[in-house]
Amino acid sequence: MLRLEKRPEPSRAWVALSPLLAVALTMIVGGALFSMLGANPFEAIRTIFWDPIFSPQFSGFTRPQLLVKAGPLILIAIGLSIGFRAGIWNIGAEGQYIMGAICGAGAGLALYPSESPLIFPLMLLFGALGGWAWAMIPALLKTKLGTNEILVSLMLVYVAETILASAASGFLRNPDGMGFPGSRNFKEWGNVHNGELIANTGLHWGVVAAFIAVIGAYVLFSRHIQGFNIRLTGDAPRAARFSGVNPTRIVLFCLGMSGALAGMAGLFEVAGPAGQITIDFNAGYGFTAIIVAFLGRLNPIGILLAGLLMALTYIGGELAQLMLGVPGAAIQLFQGMLLFFLLATDVFSNYRLRLAKKEVA
Amino acid sequence: MDLSSISPILLVASIMVSATPIMLAAIGELVVEKSGTLNLGVEGMMITGAVVGFAAAVNTTSPLVGFAAAAGAGALLSLVFAILTQYLLSNQVATGLGLTLAGLGLSALLGKPYEGIKSPTLPKLDLGPLSDIPGLGTMFFKHDIMVYLSILLVIAVWAFLKYTRAGLILRAVGESHDSAHALGYKVVRVRMLAILFGGACAGLGGAYLSLVRVPQWTEGMTAGAGWIALAIVVFASWRPWRIMVGAYLFGGITVLQLNLQAAGVKVPVALLSASPYLVTILVLVIISARGAHGAPASLGRSFHASN
Numbered sequence: 253m254l255r256l257e258k259r260p261e262p263s264r265a266w267v268a269l270s271p272l273l274a275v276a277l278t279m280i281v282g283g284a285l286f287s288m289l290g291a292n293p294f295e296a297i298r299t300i301f302w303d304p305i306f307s308p309q310f311s312g313f314t315r316p317q318l319l320v321k322a323g324p325l326i327l328i329a330i331g332l333s334i335g336f337r338a339g340i341w342n343i344g345a346e347g348q349y350i351m352g353a354i355c356g357a358g359a360g361l362a363l364y365p366s367e368s369p370l371i372f373p374l375m376l377l378f379g380a381l382g383g384w385a386w387a388m389i390p391a392l393l394k395t396k397l398g399t400n401e402i403l404v405s406l407m408l409v410y411v412a413e414t415i416l417a418s419a420a421s422g423f424l425r426n427p428d429g430m431g432f433p434g435s436r437n438f439k440e441w442g443n444v445h446n447g448e449l450i451a452n453t454g455l456h457w458g459v460v461a462a463f464i465a466v467i468g469a470y471v472l473f474s475r476h477i478q479g480f481n482i483r484l485t486g487d488a489p490r491a492a493r494f495s496g497v498n499p500t501r502i503v504l505f506c507l508g509m510s511g512a513l514a515g516m517a518g519l520f521e522v523a524g525p526a527g528q529i530t531i532d533f534n535a536g537y538g539f540t541a542i543i544v545a546f547l548g549r550l551n552p553i554g555i556l557l558a559g560l561l562m563a564l565t566y567i568g569g570e571l572a573q574l575m576l577g578v579p580g581a582a583i584q585l586f587q588g589m590l591l592f593f594l595l596a597t598d599v600f601s602n603y604r605l606r607l608a609k610k611e612v613a
Numbered sequence: 614m615d616l617s618s619i620s621p622i623l624l625v626a627s628i629m630v631s632a633t634p635i636m637l638a639a640i641g642e643l644v645v646e647k648s649g650t651l652n653l654g655v656e657g658m659m660i661t662g663a664v665v666g667f668a669a670a671v672n673t674t675s676p677l678v679g680f681a682a683a684a685g686a687g688a689l690l691s692l693v694f695a696i697l698t699q700y701l702l703s704n705q706v707a708t709g710l711g712l713t714l715a716g717l718g719l720s721a722l723l724g725k726p727y728e729g730i731k732s733p734t735l736p737k738l739d740l741g742p743l744s745d746i747p748g749l750g751t752m753f754f755k756h757d758i759m760v761y762l763s764i765l766l767v768i769a770v771w772a773f774l775k776y777t778r779a780g781l782i783l784r785a786v787g788e789s790h791d792s793a794h795a796l797g798y799k800v801v802r803v804r805m806l807a808i809l810f811g812g813a814c815a816g817l818g819g820a821y822l823s824l825v826r827v828p829q830w831t832e833g834m835t836a837g838a839g840w841i842a843l844a845i846v847v848f849a850s851w852r853p854w855r856i857m858v859g860a861y862l863f864g865g866i867t868v869l870q871l872n873l874q875a876a877g878v879k880v881p882v883a884l885l886s887a888s889p890y891l892v893t894i895l896v897l898v899i900i901s902a903r904g905a906h907g908a909p910a911s912l913g914r915s916f917h918a919s920n
Contacts, residue, residue, distance in 0.1 A: 256702070258917065341706055393894075399901040402653070402706070403844045407890040410837050418883040539714060546707055581721030581832075588715025592693065595703035595711065603702065603917075 300568030316454030326559035328541035331510030344405025346538025347412035352515020355382025383515015391507035446524030458520025632864025638842035641814025648807035649787035649911035653709025656839025657716020659819035666820025687816020787909035
């Protein structure tokens with residue numbers, strides 16, 4: 253009989269290896285899934301993981317998309333990872349992302365049609381504030397009353413979605429839009445549009461912010477006392493208390509940080525690639541970012557790589573949909589599978605397989 | 614605005630119907646959590662149950678086959694969670710979230726060919742003289758079989774947990790898995806069974822949505838019902854009877870806000886549509902402010918015999 257034996261210390265090799273193993277397993281099982289859907293599995297895997305970057309036919313269009321899609325995923329996932337490290341489960345990033353976009357876009361649109369270069373920074377500030385404020389609801393309820401932050405933050409996603417619906421068709425609707433739902437388009441608003449900084453790279457301010465967030469989180473966790481306190485709170489809450497860490501401040505910091513980053517991601521998206529507030533401009537990044545955070549082992553560098561990989565599956569998925577007729581939903585399942593395999597292979601970081609000897613009962 | 618268009622008799626009748634899916638999912642999750650496992654994948658299992666149940670019912674023209682298939686699908690999906698958390702000791706929060714995300718993707722994939730079709734639905738039972746009572750008959754005694762089954766299930770779970778030896782073992786495992794293990798109970802096996810039961814219940818709840826409550830398949834149709842079921846377990850302080858209260862309360866709010874929207878009340882539609890979620894938050898706040906929890910002590914902790 254095989255049995256698991258706890259390792260005295262987590263295996264560093266497995267911590268790094270398990271995401272790779274998970275990707276490989278997902279490719280195998282995903283390939284089987286695609287062949288059941290009637291596509292050639294090898295072609296499907298190549299279309300998803302290889303063609304978006306290397307195909308001469310598509311890469312001109314798809315390569316810039318990599319950064320466009322990875323930017324928000326990384327930005328949100330970095331914020332989430334800070335909380336997850338402390339055992340604070342903010343799973344409502346999607347709601348904070350939407351509220352950031354609405355607040356930021358609203359602040360900008362109030363000043364339309366001014367072309368001042370200060371408008372975009374102002375919108376960014378309001379975007380971060382919107383996401384932060386939305387995350388403060390579960391944070392304050394948790395610290396004041398001990399309410400479960402998982403359920404509250406998730407419920408607020410649905411509330412944010414109804415607010416988004418009424419924003420798109422009501423208070424933020426384009427007055428010149430002949431009654432169609434959707435706000436003014438930021439792409440037609442010169443200075444305010446969050447466009448590409450270098451042509452054909454997909455690099456916009458949101459991607460720059462994502463890179464800064466990666467560096468910031470790296471410094472936070474490796475050099476700053478607050479990062480140490482966060483990790484301590486997650487690993488040993490009692491020990492953290494005894495060493496004088498204030499749990500309330502940790503909760504407020506973690507949720508506030510992840511909310512603000514998600515809100516900024518929403519603003520970058522709405523002022524850039526999406527262009528306008530519409531009822532469905534949010535592409536579920538807030539939820540996919542949870543997978544990104546775990547896939548990156550809650551480590552900033554890991555999240556950077558995981559975000560790029562996840563962006564690749566988005567783009568490759570669209571390409572596979574177009575070229576091979578694979579349903580779009582298959583990609584969502586594919587991403588979910590990736591998380592499962594990661595969680596499954598993760599066991600070997602903390603445990604090892606041993607052949608069990610006969611035990612005395 | 615015309616509130617007189619809302620008939621109280623029909624209102625109560627539709628509350629019974631709209632409470633059923635969350636009641637089924639919540640009573641299943643209650644058993645799972647009583648065994649000390651937190652499965653956040655209820656939404657994913659529910660929506661998978663919804664699509665599988667719908668597909669099976671359309672293909673066999675039998676809604677009962679649909680419900681059976683939905684229960685099977687929910688249990689099968691929960692098996693993934695069970696193996697990951699019980700044998701591979703993965704983090705329960707992360708695995709549950711993954712289950713929800715995967716379930717949403719899986720259901721969208723499976724459901725594509727079934728969009729816009731009507732399914733065979735359950736017939737209303739005729740309970741003889743009971744159904745003929747004016748008013749009360751329409752309110753309580755003219756429903757389909759699942760409405761009554763869900764109530765019976767709550768009663769059965771209550772009796773199981775309170776009066777049977779197996780129920781006692783399940784609670785022991787949830788309160789202190791180390792003590793239960795030391796007494797010789799199979800912690801992992803008990804939890805596996807509880808998780809499968811919870812998955813089957815969530816599947817049934819989902820199928821009730823797609824086969825009776827709506828009755829159609831649309832992508833993402835559970836719209837947070839699974840999460841509300843999780844909140845109801847907290848609301849109920851892990852007691853079966855209160856699950857019933859919670860489910861009817863939320864069913865009531867859902868139906869009432871739909872009726873108010875239809876009646877054209879001068880309240881923003883966004884506020885009405887958000888009301889079930891806002892009330893969920895409010896209820897969670899009240900419950901946590903009161904400080905009475907009653908959560909199983911081992912809830913969410915992984916068990917490994919070496920610990």
